[in-house]
Amino acid sequence: MSTEITEQNAENQTWRDLPLDLLISAMSHLEIKDNVRASSVCKSWYEAAVSVRVTEQPPWLIHFPKSRNSYEFYNPSNSEKHPMELPESLSGFKVRYSKDGWLLMSKNISSDFVLFNPFTMDLVVLPYLELWYGYQLVGFSCPPTSSDCVVFTIKDYDPGHVTIRTWSPGEATWTSKQVYESQFLDVKHNYLVFSNGLFYCLNLRNDLAVFDPSLRTWKVLDVTPPTRPDHIDDESWCAGKFMVGYKGEIFVVCTFGNEQPLVFKLDLARGVWEKMENLGGLTMFVSVNSCESRTYVDEGMLRNSVYFPKLCDDETRCVRYSFDERRYDPVEHSVNWGKQSSSEDIWIKAPEYGYEMV
Structure with a gap:
């Protein structure tokens, strides 16, 4: 009789009934977008999903507002600025x-x-x-x-x-x-x-x-270049690009004035750039000379977004594009990103938490 009850209970078990340690193990292998989806299934899945999310600190923007010998670190998560001076040996x-x-x-x-x-x-x-x-x-x-x-x-x-x-x-x-x-x-x-x-x-x-x-x-x-939209002219298509790497994946972000950026992911096996509808939970920080990407950024930062190396006029936030909201912030950013090849602002991996500026 007990054997029949045990078998019946086993048949009635679902994925929701998995032990927490097994759920955590499974969640640790998911990308952030799948982790977020899984967290909405039930309370136990939420606890397991959240427990393995590693919050990543966003990069900082090195902004050159004054002269070549001075610059600022700008933290996009809290808008804090840290003015710095280059050593004299690096003048120019x-x-x-x-x-x-x-x-x-x-x-x-x-x-x-x-x-x-x-x-x-x-x-x-x-x-x-x-x-x-x-x-x-x-x-x-x-x-x-x-x-x-x-x-x-x-x-x-x-x-x-x-x-x-x-x-x-x-x-x-x-x-x-x-x-x-x-x-x-x-x-x-x-x-x-x-x-x-x-x-x-x-x-x-x-x-x-x-x-x-x-x-x-x-x-x-032998990789087929990304397909250019018919309404985009050759100059804009060639100029407004950023190349981003993330955990072995290569992406190209193409921008055209105030239009939605286009994102392509390299598929080496097929020899093509695959067009993506969104970033799948990634946050990208792009500049001409170097780009950064994160999966789960600090509170206050938007996932599935692209942050550009440009401070808004009030200098309290960066220009960004949200694929969830389908818009730039600010909406009228007044910048054609295809013309920003001369920008000196660049993203840099920030120091660990608790670091004090020298």
């Missing part, structure tokens, strides 16, 4: 790329490159680099405190001649790699993301190429 330097709390900086068309941490004031001076009229695209893989750090520069000197140079901690000179293929880079509007151990490069024509620093190989991928 500009930010070229940002990753993991570090900045890659150089003087205009200069061969003097440095890696600078504005929170700790640590400075790494890179070896002299002969660029001949400046770089076209630069970036780095991770902080120079790691032996895995690779600083990457790429330059097209003339048609069919691509030169790639890299540097890693402990090296006294740059390592060169020349590739004789069709010219890839453009005079402007080139984009770079480091993901899955590779540097992904996107040019004005939406061609995509990768450089593998471990194998020192360069390859232009």
